[in-house]
Amino acid sequence: MQTPDTNDPLTNSDSEAQPADSAVVGSDLEIGYASTDEPVVTVDRIDVPRGEITALVGPNGSGKSTLLKTLARQLGPDEGEVLLEGKDVQTYDQKALARELGHLSQENDAPETVTVENLVAHGRYPYRGFFESLGESDAEAIARAIDLAGVEDLREEPVGNLSGGQKQLVFIAMVLAQDTDVLLLDEPTTFLDLHHQLRVMETVTRLNEERDVTVVVVLHDIAQAARFADYLIALDDGSVYDWGPPTDVVTEALLRDVFDIEAAVRYTPDPEIVPKHSL
Numbered sequence: 001m002q003t004p005d006t007n008d009p010l011t012n013s014d015s016e017a018q019p020a021d022s023a024v025v026g027s028d029l030e031i032g033y034a035s036t037d038e039p040v041v042t043v044d045r046i047d048v049p050r051g052e053i054t055a056l057v058g059p060n061g062s063g064k065s066t067l068l069k070t071l072a073r074q075l076g077p078d079e080g081e082v083l084l085e086g087k088d089v090q091t092y093d094q095k096a097l098a099r100e101l102g103h104l105s106q107e108n109d110a111p112e113t114v115t116v117e118n119l120v121a122h123g124r125y126p127y128r129g130f131f132e133s134l135g136e137s138d139a140e141a142i143a144r145a146i147d148l149a150g151v152e153d154l155r156e157e158p159v160g161n162l163s164g165g166q167k168q169l170v171f172i173a174m175v176l177a178q179d180t181d182v183l184l185l186d187e188p189t190t191f192l193d194l195h196h197q198l199r200v201m202e203t204v205t206r207l208n209e210e211r212d213v214t215v216v217v218v219l220h221d222i223a224q225a226a227r228f229a230d231y232l233i234a235l236d237d238g239s240v241y242d243w244g245p246p247t248d249v250v251t252e253a254l255l256r257d258v259f260d261i262e263a264a265v266r267y268t269p270d271p272e273i274v275p276k277h278s279l
Contacts, residue, residue, distance in 0.1 A: 023182050023214040024048040024071055028080035031063075031070050039078060041066050041238045048182075053208050053215045055225035058235035059259055064218045065106065065186050067235065071216065072103035072184045084182065098126035102175040103184045108167075112160025116170050119159055120145055123177030141179050148210075149173035149203050165196025172203060183207070185217040189224070197221075201228045222259070226250045226271035234258060246271060 026046045030039040041063035048054050048071075056064040069075035071082055073089045082089045084100060092100070102123075110119050123145065124138045134142075146152055149169045159167060168188060175183065185204070189197040205228060207213050219225040225232055226246035234241045234249055236258045242249050247267055255263045255273070262276040 021050050022047040023050040023085065024216070025083045026067075026071060026080065027083075029067075029070065029077045029082070030079035031066055031075065031077045033075075039238065041070075041235075043067065043080075043240055046233060046240065046243070048214060048216055049231060050214050051208070051212045052230040053204065053217065053228060054231045054233060055229035056216065056218045056233050056235060057220075057222055057225050058241070061237075062235040062258075063238040064235055066238075068103075068184055068186050068216065068218055069105075072101065073097060074103065074105070095126040098178055098180075100180055101182045101184065102178045102180040104171060104175045104186065104188060106186045106190070108171045110159050110171075113158050116151060116154045116157050116159065116162075116173075117142065117146070119170060120173045120177050123174040126178060141177050145173045145176035145179075148176055148207055150199065163196075165192045165199065168192060168196065168200060169203065172200065176207065180213070182214045183216070185215065187218045187220065190220060197224070204228065222250060222255070223271050223273045226273075 025048070026043055028045070029041065029043040031041040032039045056068060058064050066075065070077050073082070073092075076090065084092070084097075089097065089101075120142050121134060121138070124134065124141060127138065128134070146155060149172050151166065151169050151173055154162065154166060154170065159170065162170065172185070172188065188200050188204075192200065201224065204215055204217060208215055217229070219229075229246060231244065232246050232249040233243045234254060241258050242254060250265060250271055250273070252263060252265050255261050255265065256279065260279045262279060264274040264276065266272050
């Protein structure tokens with residue numbers, strides 16, 4: 001396990017200060033559900049570097065989605081706080097938070113008759129009054145989101161006509177239309193074929209590179225996470241096992257200790273993980 005450097009802004013133990021290069025900070029977090037007597041996630045501190053892609057990785061039940069929900073204010077912590085640009089997320093009103101932070105959960109649904117363009121337009125709700133119609137800035141944001149997600153050819157299609165992979169790209173476009181500086185994605189590639197997995201991750205990379213959006217993404221595929229993310233946070237049984245650049249985190253020791261597999265790891269420079277057997 002990597003020993004935190006107290007001089008590193010990613011591991012600064014002062015929970016009252018948010019490093020200038022961190023978009024989101026969680027400190028002293030204990031997170032549980034009404035059905036659990038004890039916290040299912042306990043994290044002393046995590047920092048999400050601004051303008052980077054950070055992947056949360058770990059086996060099923062390690063707390064990845066629970067932690068992401070807390071960062072997104074979908075689930076309040078029992079203890080601790082989450083700061084978004086230095087401000088406690090609990091103090092934002094709903095629309096103000098939605099202008100700063102976009103969140104795509106694991107399960108999304110929409111009426112099958114709604115068109116792709118109209119679904120993406122729902123992402124503009126934080127900027128409109130209850131009876132306000134779409135304005136020029138809304139139309140520009142919708143067009144930009146559709147372009148970034150690569151679904152221009154589907155603009156007029158009803159959602160019910162789309163494949164699973166196409167729907168996921170459209171839901172990502174809807175979140176992109178919020179035009180936020182921080183984007184949280186919970187397992188956006190799960191159940192997609194390889195083509196659409198790559199489409200999704202290429203969209204995330206393009207968004208990060210072209211618009212400098214900070215991204216936190218939960219991924220099951222450790223090799224995919226190592227390839228596309230700038231930083232990894234590896235969770236094991238509700239706590240942080242390791243963090244840092246992929247070349248530091250994705251090791252044979254991590255795969256053995258956290259994922260219970262014996263595997264060979266090398267970088268050429270892309271990560272190559274060759275599983276040998278389960279433990």
